[in-house]
Amino acid sequence: MGWNSLDDMDLSGKIVLTRVDINVPVKDGVVTDDTRIQRILPTIRDILSAGGKPVLLAHFGRPKGQVVPEMSLRQVLPALEAALGREVTFVETPSRDALDALPADAVVLVENTRFTAMEEANDPQMAGFLASLGDIYCNDAFSAAHRAHASTEGVAKLLPNCAGRLMQAELSALEAALGNPERPVVAVVGGAKVSTKLDLLGNLVSKVDHLVIGGGMANTFLAAQGIDVGKSLAEHDMTGTALEIMEKAKVAGCEIILPVDVVVAREFKAGAENEVVAADACPADAMILDAGPETVAKVASVLETAKTLIWNGPMGAFEIEPFDAATNAAAKQAAELSKAGKLISVAGGGDTVAALNKAGAAEDFTYISTAGGAFLEWMEGKTLPGVAALG
Numbered sequence: 001m002g003w004n005s006l007d008d009m010d011l012s013g014k015i016v017l018t019r020v021d022i023n024v025p026v027k028d029g030v031v032t033d034d035t036r037i038q039r040i041l042p043t044i045r046d047i048l049s050a051g052g053k054p055v056l057l058a059h060f061g062r063p064k065g066q067v068v069p070e071m072s073l074r075q076v077l078p079a080l081e082a083a084l085g086r087e088v089t090f091v092e093t094p095s096r097d098a099l100d101a102l103p104a105d106a107v108v109l110v111e112n113t114r115f116t117a118m119e120e121a122n123d124p125q126m127a128g129f130l131a132s133l134g135d136i137y138c139n140d141a142f143s144a145a146h147r148a149h150a151s152t153e154g155v156a157k158l159l160p161n162c163a164g165r166l167m168q169a170e171l172s173a174l175e176a177a178l179g180n181p182e183r184p185v186v187a188v189v190g191g192a193k194v195s196t197k198l199d200l201l202g203n204l205v206s207k208v209d210h211l212v213i214g215g216g217m218a219n220t221f222l223a224a225q226g227i228d229v230g231k232s233l234a235e236h237d238m239t240g241t242a243l244e245i246m247e248k249a250k251v252a253g254c255e256i257i258l259p260v261d262v263v264v265a266r267e268f269k270a271g272a273e274n275e276v277v278a279a280d281a282c283p284a285d286a287m288i289l290d291a292g293p294e295t296v297a298k299v300a301s302v303l304e305t306a307k308t309l310i311w312n313g314p315m316g317a318f319e320i321e322p323f324d325a326a327t328n329a330a331a332k333q334a335a336e337l338s339k340a341g342k343l344i345s346v347a348g349g350g351d352t353v354a355a356l357n358k359a360g361a362a363e364d365f366t367y368i369s370t371a372g373g374a375f376l377e378w379m380e381g382k383t384l385p386g387v388a389a390l391g
């Protein structure tokens, strides 16, 4: 795979610079959700048990190269200590001597890397300074790996390096889903717009066997085929692009699955009066808010035969019931197949995680990435600088 894991490194007596993502939500100085902290604990614990001294590097918020007290990582310290069950040493301006002077089993958290503009500029001077602080670099922040910053990319090139446990899990799951997947591979892509997912669709049609297009973006594909989608959310200026994607899919041998029936309503609100109509029969004064039961059945039959599923974006306006039905049905089925060992399912991207959680399906997916932007860029087939720098 081209990168090392913690198991490949001799960590004993070493200072291990560990890039993590603890950009957690904070209200009035208190962490309100420590999920991101929980997810880096295995890495910290494994470094400690191998005799290394973890020195955590992280960003917090967008201070834009300035020291902004409200964006100090100091406020994350109590939640980190509580999760880890031990004391963590906070340092504003680290020095090698000071880090060496700490006990061998110390855990250190360094102040917000973005308090200097050198971080986002990937300034070699900052990368060099960071490298001078440690012996080994460990990147456990997949969610920041799409950015080439001093603490995610520059420093990695200057030290022996490895992926942390969370990064390792992300990369293994992504490799299983798109790198060298078991076929047939199905992708479900939904969400509001085609325009935000152009690169993603373009990459997927050359990689997967079936591409289910749902959500608002399916309306654009229906419109591209000359279908009147009434008042539906659709990007009429993107219909040419939609046709190009369909052509590319045809050449690549990828089957595109669009809704054959749809749920329409006159209002975008929960409980709005609705009806199921054929995909080409949306009334002029109505909008498509979900895929219909026949479409759900079609997706179900594709999922039955699939070995791998990759999912981004809801199949309908999932936040407002009952327009979450198609998303829920497909998500539950994918979860059951995964639980039964018949399907490898990987999902990610902001709204996707919320949609799968709402469907009660998230738990049984093989892997759910919480990495947002990095996950999308990876699905787009882009090289992530923070990953490329490892190895």
Ligand code: AMP
Residues within 6 Å of the ligand: 190, 191, 192, 193, 196, 214, 215, 216, 217, 233, 288, 289, 290, 312, 313, 314, 315, 316, 317, 318, 319, 351, 352
């Ligand atoms: P995205 O951020 O691109 O993944 O889009 C997710 C958003 O798309 C969610 O807020 C959904 O409510 C919305 N969405 C999905 N299907 C539709 C639809 N048919 N009409 C309007 N909005 C939709």
